[in-house]
Amino acid sequence: MTSQEIIRPDIPPYAPTARVREAYAIIGAVSRPEIWTYLRPMEEVLADARSVEERCATGGVLPLAGLLVVVKDNIDVAGMPTTAGCPEFAYVPTRTAPAVRRLLDHGAVVLGKTNLDQFATGLVGTRSPYGAVASALYPEKISGGSSSGSAVAVALGIADIGIGTDTAGSGRVPAAFNDLVSVKPTLGIVPADGIVPACADYDCVAVFARTLQLAGSVLAVMAGPDDGDPRTRAWPASMPFAAPARPTVGVPRPEDLHALSPGYADAFSRTVVRAGAAGIATVTVDISELLDAARLLYDGAIVAERYAAVGAFLETAPAGADPVVAAIVKAAKMPAGHEFAADLGRLARIKQSTAALLEGLDGLLLPTTTEHPRIADVAAEPISINTRLGTYTNFCNLLDMAAVSAPGEPAPGGGPFGVMFVVPAFADQVAIDLAARLLAEPPPLVVSGGVDLAVFGAHLRGQPLHSQLEILGARFIGPITTSRDYRLLALKTDPPKPGLVRCGGRAGAAIDGEIYRLSPAAIGTFLAELPAPMALTSVELSDGRWVTGFGCSQDAADNGVDITPYRGWTAYLEDQAAAVP
Numbered sequence: 001m002t003s004q005e006i007i008r009p010d011i012p013p014y015a016p017t018a019r020v021r022e023a024y025a026i027i028g029a030v031s032r033p034e035i036w037t038y039l040r041p042m043e044e045v046l047a048d049a050r051s052v053e054e055r056c057a058t059g060g061v062l063p064l065a066g067l068l069v070v071v072k073d074n075i076d077v078a079g080m081p082t083t084a085g086c087p088e089f090a091y092v093p094t095r096t097a098p099a100v101r102r103l104l105d106h107g108a109v110v111l112g113k114t115n116l117d118q119f120a121t122g123l124v125g126t127r128s129p130y131g132a133v134a135s136a137l138y139p140e141k142i143s144g145g146s147s148s149g150s151a152v153a154v155a156l157g158i159a160d161i162g163i164g165t166d167t168a169g170s171g172r173v174p175a176a177f178n179d180l181v182s183v184k185p186t187l188g189i190v191p192a193d194g195i196v197p198a199c200a201d202y203d204c205v206a207v208f209a210r211t212l213q214l215a216g217s218v219l220a221v222m223a224g225p226d227d228g229d230p231r232t233r234a235w236p237a238s239m240p241f242a243a244p245a246r247p248t249v250g251v252p253r254p255e256d257l258h259a260l261s262p263g264y265a266d267a268f269s270r271t272v273v274r275a276g277a278a279g280i281a282t283v284t285v286d287i288s289e290l291l292d293a294a295r296l297l298y299d300g301a302i303v304a305e306r307y308a309a310v311g312a313f314l315e316t317a318p319a320g321a322d323p324v325v326a327a328i329v330k331a332a333k334m335p336a337g338h339e340f341a342a343d344l345g346r347l348a349r350i351k352q353s354t355a356a357l358l359e360g361l362d363g364l365l366l367p368t369t370t371e372h373p374r375i376a377d378v379a380a381e382p383i384s385i386n387t388r389l390g391t392y393t394n395f396c397n398l399l400d401m402a403a404v405s406a407p408g409e410p411a412p413g414g415g416p417f418g419v420m421f422v423v424p425a426f427a428d429q430v431a432i433d434l435a436a437r438l439l440a441e442p443p444p445l446v447v448s449g450g451v452d453l454a455v456f457g458a459h460l461r462g463q464p465l466h467s468q469l470e471i472l473g474a475r476f477i478g479p480i481t482t483s484r485d486y487r488l489l490a491l492k493t494d495p496p497k498p499g500l501v502r503c504g505g506r507a508g509a510a511i512d513g514e515i516y517r518l519s520p521a522a523i524g525t526f527l528a529e530l531p532a533p534m535a536l537t538s539v540e541l542s543d544g545r546w547v548t549g550f551g552c553s554q555d556a557a558d559n560g561v562d563i564t565p566y567r568g569w570t571a572y573l574e575d576q577a578a579a580v581p
Helices: 016-030 042-057 098-105 148-155 172-177 212-222 262-277 288-299 301-314 323-331 337-357 375-380 384-389 428-439 466-471 520-528 554-558 569-579
Strands: 036-039 068-072 109-114 161-165 181-184 205-209 248-252 281-285 363-367 401-407 418-424 451-455 475-481 486-490 498-502 512-518 534-540 546-552
Touching: 016 042, 016 068, 016 109, 042 109, 068 098, 068 148, 098 109, 098 161, 098 212, 109 148, 148 161, 148 172, 148 205, 172 181, 172 205, 172 401, 172 418, 181 212, 181 428, 205 212, 212 428, 262 281, 262 363, 262 428, 288 301, 288 337, 301 323, 301 337, 363 428, 375 384, 401 428, 418 428, 451 520, 486 554, 486 569, 498 534, 498 554, 512 520
Parallel strands: 068 109, 068 161, 248 281, 248 363, 451 546
Antiparallel strands: 036 109, 161 205, 181 205, 181 401, 363 418, 401 418, 451 512, 475 512, 486 498, 498 546, 534 546
C-alpha cells in the first residue's frame, strides 16, 4: 500500500477544520487536563487545518488530511516545548522529529504534546509532575505508560493517531489498557532522531490508533531511513511481505503465564481459542529464556543506558523530578563495564535460542501485560507492579523483535485485555497480518519495495506449487489479466503447468492470472530454483503495466497443447476434470 492508498475506517470523512472543532469539543467535555503537557490553542490548530484544506483544494495528495495526531512529549515538534515529563528539562526545538514531520507532510495536524512517565521510564502513566493519567475507560485505574497521554487521547476520540515511544512496552501496555491497537516496529525502521533517549539502542517509535488499518498505514508513512539517526535501518531485501494462509504461532506454557492475574489468564485462554477460530494454529512453546531476557532491561547492566541518557541532568536534583524515576536512573550509574559486556553476551545467546524457538513458527501470541492496576495500588507499590507489567514486553527490543498489540477477548467484567503478536526483526508485515486475522480487519501493507510477480499456472492459489510463494513470504495483490497478445499452452511437465507466450501480431487472448509481491531476495531465490522449461520475463497486463511474470522456453511451447480459448489455467483444469467419467 502506498501512502496515497491510506484509508481511514475509524472516523467519518471530516474536513480538517471540522475535525479540529470536534476534538476541542471532546477536550472540553471530558476535562482530562493530565493528558497534556502542551495543548495548542484551538485557533492555531485551525490555521494548520485550513492550510491542509487549501493544499487539498490545489491538487495536493494528502492521505492523512482530516486526521489529528498527538505526540508524546519526548518527541520534538518545532515550536512546542519538549519536557520529557520534567519541567526543568524543557527546551523548544526548532525542527520536528522526522517521524512526525512525515505525518505532517501527508496532511496530519498536531494537537499538542502529551504526558508520559517521566523520561519514558515506566509502564504505569503515573510518574509525572503533570499528573497521573487515568485509563480512558476506568478513572480509578492507570492508563499504562510511558506513552500514557497519547494512548488516552486516542481512546477518548480526541485524536485519531497517537505517537509514542516503546522501549520496554510503553506503547503496547497503554494500548492494552485503553482498548487500542499499537504497532511497535522493528528497531530503526522509524527514525528516532528528535527523540529524547531512554535507552538509545532500544528506543522505538510506536503508533496508537483505534484500528489496525490506520495504525499500520501510519507506520508505512513514518518508516524509512534518516541521516540524522545513526541507528536507522531500511527494510532489507529479504523481508516477508505476508503471513501464510495457514499460520502457526507459539503460545506460552502454563508455567510461563504465572504472572497473569486470574482474569487476564482467563481472557488469554479465550483469545487463543478465538485465534484458532480465525485460522491461526497454535503450539505450546517454552518462553522462559525470553522472560529471562526481559529482566535484563532493569535488573541487569543494560539499565546503564538510562543513566547515559539523562543521568547527568537528574544528578542536578531538579524540583520536578519524579522520585521513582530519579532513583531508577541514578542507580543505573552503578553497573560496571564488564557487567554490561556480560549482559550483551547473554542477550546474544538468547537471540540465538530464540531463532531456534521460532523455527517453523510465524510468531508468538502473548498476553501484552499481566493485570490492570488501580492508581492507588501503583502509588503503594510503584516498583513491583511496574515490573510485573513488563513481563511480556521488556524482551522485544532487547532481542530485536517487532510486535503488534491488539484487543483480545475482554477480561471478566468486560474490561479491555490486549495480546501481542511478536515476530523476528523485519517480519513486521507478518505481525500485522496475524493481528488482522484476530481482529477480522483488512491488513494494511506496512513494508515498502518489493517486486510484483504474475503467475498463471501451478503457483495460483489452490494449485500444487502455491506453497513455494508462501514460503518466500509472497503477498497476494489480486487477480490480473494480460493484454490480448498472449497464448497459453499446456506443457508436458510434472506437475502439469502452462506456458505463457507472447504472440505478437498473431491472434492471442487476454489470459487470467494472479499477481504477488515478493522481496527482491525472494525473487532471486525463486528464479534460482525455477526448473526448465519455465522462465521469468516481462508480461504486459490489460491495464498497460509491464510486470515480471512466467514464460517458458520456445521448444516447450512448440510441443505444448494450445489452451488459449480457456483464457486461464484454472478454467482449463476444471474442463479437464469435468470430462473425466
